[in-house]
Every structure is written in C-alpha cells, then in structure tokens.
Amino acid sequence: EITRRFGYNLDRRLADIRPDYAFDVSCQGSVPEAIMALLEAGSWEEAVRNAVSLGGDADTQACMAGGIVEAYFGVPDTIREQAEARLPPNLLETTRAFERRFPA
Incomplete structure (x- = not known):
C-alpha cells in the first residue's frame, strides 16, 4: 500500500543503500529508508540501529523508524x-x- 500510494521503493536492501x-x-529520500530499517529488523532496537547505520540524516531516520517500529x-x-x-x-508528564x- 505504501509503495502504491506514495511511490516509495521498498524493494531495495539496506546493504545496497549504505554505500x-x-x-x-x-x-x-528518508521515509522509505526508515521503513526499510523496520522491514529488515527483528526488534525495536535493531530497527533503530539499522536506520542509524545508513548515515545521512540518521537522527531523523532513527526517530521515524523508532516511531514506526514501536507500533x-x-x-x-x-x-x-x-x-x-x-x-x-x-516532559515526562507530557509523555x-x-x-x-x-493507550497502546
């Protein structure tokens, strides 16, 4: 659905993108990578680490990946x-x- 609606290419692998x-x-240029960080992960932490490992706008991608993978x-x-x-x-009270x- 994401590929159809937004045209994001999710058929790539993180290892192919990194170089x-x-x-x-x-x-x-950043949302598909954050989504792919989740698709190649087996846990919340792995998804965030995947996003960071790409470099570039790593903090933003890690934030997006963390939010997506939390669900x-x-x-x-x-x-x-x-x-x-x-x-x-x-901020703790706001959270x-x-x-x-x-609630989740």
Missing part, C-alpha cells in the same frame, strides 16, 4: 526506562499524559 546514501531531508514491536522496557530517566519532569490519552 551511496547521503544526507537527504526530503520525505522521498509493531513496542519499545523494550529497559530502553523506555532509560529514556524516561533522562526527561525533565515536565505520560499522551500515553493515557492514546
């Missing part, structure tokens, strides 16, 4: 706990309020 991938802030695998408790421990109290409003 020539460069910073690209466009949706067409599929969920975020491991250990990673969630470490991230929450780094949030200031106001928890969002989760109460939109």
Whole structure:
C-alpha cells in the first residue's frame, strides 16, 4: 500500500543503500529508508540501529523508524526506562499524559 500510494521503493536492501546514501531531508529520500530499517529488523532496537547505520540524516531516520517500529514491536522496557530517566519532569508528564490519552 505504501509503495502504491506514495511511490516509495521498498524493494531495495539496506546493504545496497549504505554505500551511496547521503544526507537527504526530503520525505522521498528518508521515509522509505526508515521503513526499510523496520522491514529488515527483528526488534525495536535493531530497527533503530539499522536506520542509524545508513548515515545521512540518521537522527531523523532513527526517530521515524523508532516511531514506526514501536507500533509493531513496542519499545523494550529497559530502553523506555532509560529514556524516561533522562526527561525533565515536565516532559515526562507530557509523555505520560499522551500515553493515557492514546493507550497502546
């Protein structure tokens, strides 16, 4: 559906993209890579690592991949706990309020 609707090429492999991938802030140049990071992963952490491994706009791709893969695998408790421990109290409360409003 994603390929049909948006024209994203999801038939490539990350190993084929890595050698020539460069910073690209466009949706067409980063969203398919974030999706492919999930498609080649077996866990939330692996998907995020896949996205980072491409280089380029790695932080944005990792953020997108993490959000997409959360719906599929969920975020491991250990990673969630470490991230929450780094949030200031106001952002932690905002995050928890969002989760109460939109439970998984």
